Amino acid sequence: MTGTLVLAGTPIGDIADAPPRLAEELAGADVVAAEDTRRLRRLTQALGVTPKGRVVSYFEGNEAARTPELVEELLGGARVLLVTDAGMPSVSDPGYRLVAAAVEKDIKVTAVPGPSAVLTALALSGLPVDRFCFEGFLPRKAGERLSRLREVSGERRTLVYFEAPHRLDDTLAAMAEVFGAERRAAVCRELTKTYEEVRRGSLGELAEWAAQGVRGEITVVVEGAPEKAEAVDAEEMVRRVRVREEAGERRKEAIAAVAVEVGVPKRVVFDAVVAAKRQ
Numbered sequence: 001m002t003g004t005l006v007l008a009g010t011p012i013g014d015i016a017d018a019p020p021r022l023a024e025e026l027a028g029a030d031v032v033a034a035e036d037t038r039r040l041r042r043l044t045q046a047l048g049v050t051p052k053g054r055v056v057s058y059f060e061g062n063e064a065a066r067t068p069e070l071v072e073e074l075l076g077g078a079r080v081l082l083v084t085d086a087g088m089p090s091v092s093d094p095g096y097r098l099v100a101a102a103v104e105k106d107i108k109v110t111a112v113p114g115p116s117a118v119l120t121a122l123a124l125s126g127l128p129v130d131r132f133c134f135e136g137f138l139p140r141k142a143g144e145r146l147s148r149l150r151e152v153s154g155e156r157r158t159l160v161y162f163e164a165p166h167r168l169d170d171t172l173a174a175m176a177e178v179f180g181a182e183r184r185a186a187v188c189r190e191l192t193k194t195y196e197e198v199r200r201g202s203l204g205e206l207a208e209w210a211a212q213g214v215r216g217e218i219t220v221v222v223e224g225a226p227e228k229a230e231a232v233d234a235e236e237m238v239r240r241v242r243v244r245e246e247a248g249e250r251r252k253e254a255i256a257a258v259a260v261e262v263g264v265p266k267r268v269v270f271d272a273v274v275a276a277k278r279q
Contacts, residue, residue, distance in 0.1 A: 001077055002107045002108070003076065003077045003078040003080060004079050004080070005099070005110070006081045006082065006110055007089045007095060007099070007111040007112070008021075008026075008081055009022070009087060009088045009116070010022065010083050010087065010114060011086065012117050012120070012191055012217075013190065013191055018043075018047060018114070019112055022047070022112055023048075026044055026049045027049050027051065028053075029079050029080065030053040031055075031056065031078055031080045032053055032081045032083065033080060033081065033082045033098075034055060034056070034057060035057075035058060035059045035085050035094055036059065037055055037056075056070075058070070058082065063097050068101070071098070071102060074107045075107070086117070087115065087116055088111070091134075092162055115192065118134050120188070120219075121160060121191065121220075124186070125198070126186060127184060127185075128158050131157040132158040132160060133155065133159060134160045135152065135160065136162060138161060142174070145174050146174055146178060149175060149178040150265070153225065153265060153266075154265075155224055155225055156224045156225055158222065158223060159222040159224065160219065160221050160222075161221075161222070162220075163218045165189075168210045168220075169214075172206050173207045173211075176203035176204045177256060180259065181202060181204030181207075181253055181257065182203070183260065184201070185200075185220060185222045186198055187199045187209075187210070187214070187220055188220070189214065189215075189218055197216075225260075225263070234272035237268075237272045240261065241273055244258070251273070255273060
């Protein structure tokens, strides 16, 4: 008989959030594949558990090479436990390759549910949670990041992202540019930890706040795009931009705000303004 692959959720902050079954699986697995074996050691010590099975590393750098080895263990009847540093394996963490390979070989795959930064941030954000989509990490390069954001600029569902603290200000500024500075969002920092913080506001406000520097593990929740308003022609879009400019807004911000109002890409409003200027 083939073995079983177990994906185990680990605490995202507070060790007391560890599910009871996690300790059982750590103690009983034939093989424990961990994203970071040092983090695993700290986890097992905190839980008072000593793994009886073989412990191996399984991280982004060796995931492709180690997957076949673990599949062979599973085909031989082993119970393989996969854990990452925090949260559920394969959700922006190593694991997808192993799950896909196990499924292909008709090996049983199960899970020990545990804490989730995505669901925790959604629940705390104060934004609609009936429909949402998880976008993971955005590209590091500015141009690629903007392109990815433009792909979902019209997405009606609430959006959830992971981000590194040193890139948060650039990411929020890019979101404000593409989605509109007034779009509501929440930055969830250090969830379930001592210095947990949930900062809510518009993307423009949050970008300004993040420019001062932010630390910790970050999850960003962004309100979905509003329903498309009644069709507005180019002349009306230009008029609205001018009204905002006369009120003191910079043209770039005015264009972004009008694009959100009328439910069209920012480029459409920009082109209308440029065409009117030429005329």
